[in-house]
Amino acid sequence: MIMEHDRLYGNGLESMNWLPYINLMSKRPTAMKYTEFYQQLPDNWQKYLGKQNAEGKRKGLVSLYTMLQKHDMRTAEDALAFAISNGVKDADSILAAYRTLTSGMQQMQPMQLGGNVLSMPSFTTDNHKYDMLFEQEVFVR
Numbered sequence: 001m002i003m004e005h006d007r008l009y010g011n012g013l014e015s016m017n018w019l020p021y022i023n024l025m026s027k028r029p030t031a032m033k034y035t036e037f038y039q040q041l042p043d044n045w046q047k048y049l050g051k052q053n054a055e056g057k058r059k060g061l062v063s064l065y066t067m068l069q070k071h072d073m074r075t076a077e078d079a080l081a082f083a084i085s086n087g088v089k090d091a092d093s094i095l096a097a098y099r100t101l102t103s104g105m106q107q108m109q110p111m112q113l114g115g116n117v118l119s120m121p122s123f124t125t126d127n128h129k130y131d132m133l134f135e136q137e138v139f140v141r
Helices: 019-027 029-034 036-040 043-050 054-068 073-085 091-102 128-135
Strands: none
Touching: 019 029, 019 036, 019 054, 029 036, 029 043, 029 054, 036 043, 043 054, 043 073, 054 073, 054 091, 073 091
């Protein structure tokens, strides 16, 4: 037996077990673009994987595999969208976004500072004096 899918009762219903395909594709990510599997991925995952080099695709697929072991594809879509909205696109950051979304912990909001915070003067470093010390000869007795 190669693959087993649940039988669905009704018209137009589909069953897709992504895990075996993702695990297989992560081993040969450059071939993925030409597969039916790739065409069935959600749009945001297709776009993300399409922009990656071979190693980026492999890591992205491994991250997707990790997410789908416990959650559905919709959660993986949300994690990718959340990561990209926060300006990160690497596979580890996508997994961090996934864990943030699924951990059940309350997200921290950015700290709002009041008007009574002191402003610090800027400080410019000048290493010229130290450079002059290194140019001098040192005499040891």
